[in-house]
Amino acid sequence: MEQLSGGEMIVRALEDEGVEYVFGYPGGAALHIYDAIFKLDAVPHILVRHEQAATHAADGYARATGKPGVVLVTSGPGATNAITGIATAYMDSIPMVVLSGQVQTHLIGEDAFQETDMVGVSRPIVKHSFMVKRTEDIPSIIKKAFYIATTGRPGPVVIDIPKDLTHPEHKFDYHYPESVSLRSYQPSSKGHTGQIRKAARLLLSAKRPIIYAGGGVIQGEGCDLLTTLAQKLNYPVTNTLMGLGAYPGSDRQFLGMLGMHGFYEANMAMHHSDVILAVGARFDDRVTNTVGKFCPGAKIIHIDVDPASIAKIVPVDVPIVGPVQTVLTELLTQIDAQLQGSDREMPEPAALAQWWQQIESWREAHGLWHGRRYGDSELAMPQDVIKCLYEVTEGDAYVTSDVGQHQMFAAQYYKFDKPRRWINSGGLGTMGFGLPAAMGIKLALPDAEVACVTGEGSIQMNIQELSTCAQYGTPIKIVSLRNNYLGMVKQWQDMQYEGRYSESHYAASLPDFVKLAESFGHVGIKVEKRDDLEAAMREAFALKDRLVFLDVFVEPHEHVYPMHVAPSGAMKDMWLSKTERT
């Protein structure tokens, strides 16, 4: 049997696991592992400029490909810098394996140089974690970590590895396990047939149905089945922020995103529905508005692979625990059986037609561009920029975002027809996510167009990664909406704090982003007038092999609408513009 050191075992195990990229940053406690990476030359490593970016890059890679992202950091600050990215992946259920170096076993607990209790610090934001105690356990722990990260409801797994266990001179038998079984972890593989039958009956009896689908449908590879189901029944579909792309965004049955900044028609249809089919969604507070007023007339069917997601926020009438693929397959079979076994037409055609008529009237009354008008300036509206990006990329780009107004505009105005194209930090809301995530995607899918929609606030949170992009040649397009404010903070200050812009303005401190991009060897383009926008966007995407930073000056006082009236509003209570509400 092959004899390997702990460091070599890690590299070989990652190779055996089929890992394409490791995103990381070396340091003392990880040096044996890094030496093994050099000598074995088996897994490409991407040297980021900050460990947070390593986790976001691995996260973007995972979201776009469906494969687990892999991160390697050193102990202490390396490990703590990775925490924000791990929390980001945890909140959005992204499969990720994070290997962290640790000080030598005999130093643990002594406040040694660069010592941090990584297992302890990361505990609330991981699906699971391991502290390696014996070198011989490394292969089986890595196997278990990938298994746990990628099955059931996915999530990040941390493996903390003391330096002495990776020593190059201590060699042991290496065998990578084919499979793994854990008595205490058996994710559900199938939904309850009786419950699925009940769900089918309830769905077919609906007069005002709506399908509410979240990120779980994408994670669980259930998008095609969901589309088939929706189209077979001609039911309207809304997606959460995380679910955009699960149902084709340009299809007639799609009502847009729901929730705090959801489409008017989506929120209205939710509120007035009588049956909601919730799939892979978790009734997040940014969706429900006031829980006590949530969809008062609706019976709810909830499909989720995680039992703890069901009835956590909102009571559910038909709970179904199981993977979205197998449950939707069985639900479709049940629906077919019930349709064939019935002597009357289901769902009731007149009721459904009336429901669609109602939805269309909502759609016409308060479309997204409701009340938008240009001021005296020549600046572009932020919405124009997303629309332009959508047109230039023909709706086919991978779009990452940071967090704030630009994120909501991108979610509203870029119509995602395919899953895994919209990549954003939905749960944690992490500024600084977009650029490294885009980098991870471009590495995974070099032929795809990858755009990072950001703002001048968010981009500066991980802007150092422009250097990484230069080193590895990842020609992404950065579309930065510059309004000289923290836009979403400003919007709340406008609406709730009488326009007191407490620490949300950059004054005259922003860098010249064009020169900044150029200093890394990239291309920068400044767009100060809306009339120049389309040409600049086309120029940027024509430069196939270059990273282009588009610094687009936008109307600074624009708000994102619709916006839920909070606190104490229902789904149907929205601001539609600065002066109008429902």
Next chain:
Amino acid sequence: MRRILSVLLENEPGALSRVVGLFSQRGYNIESLNVAPTDDHSLSRLTLTTTGDDLKIEQINKQLNKLIDVVKVVDLTEGAHVERDLLLVKVRAVGQQRDEVKRTTDIFRGQIIDVGPATYVIQLTGPTEKLDSFVAALGEAEIMEVVRSGVAGMARGEKVLAP
């Protein structure tokens, strides 16, 4: 409502901190916690008492089950069960109180397991309410120190909690 949850946990380092961390992270309350290895050395058994309505207890149960180190969870209060808590109490035992405390201990079928010139250490086992009543019944005796094990329990009859 008070509930007693019994949890079988992998006997792994850090497993207990995951359970305790879950309770603080999600704002659940732990009233008592008892944990020790079982006859199967790969497992620890943990009994915890908490309060909450049905929805909250259901969430606690589900969240506990999500922890990879948790093998099984049961809510003992859902069925017939036995529960025991162990109390050690050190009281000032001088003058009249020396006899008075001894009598109260006998009534509750407790045992005096340490006798000092001016102190007793009394041991008592039973359900939580019995121990509470005993402490209340000590009346005027000066209580110097109290320690309790926290509730341990199991279902009555044939039902067992096994992996």
